[in-house]
Amino acid sequence: MILEHKKGKRVDCLSSNEFSTGEEAKQFFLVAKGHLLDINNWNEVAVLPSSVFQLADSNGAPLEREAKVIWSKLTF
DSSP: OOOOOOSSOOOOOOOOOOOSSHHHHHHHHHHHHHHHHOGGGHHHHHTOTTOOOOOBOTTSOBOOSOOOOSOOOOOO
16 A cells, blocks of 8 residues: 655655675665565665655554565575
């Protein structure tokens, strides 16, 4: 469920990294993936004042867990 945006501002962010080895890239990916799936703590990563993120079920009830990836197939 995505609530209607009522006030505030939109921020688009972009970042890139280069790695010397495939193993370094894989480890970085696993850390980034962990941050993305941990929606309830996005406000700690984003460091935006007044920002709160909460994973919820289809009825809007809060969930205290990481988001689940329904499909994923990556090869390193």
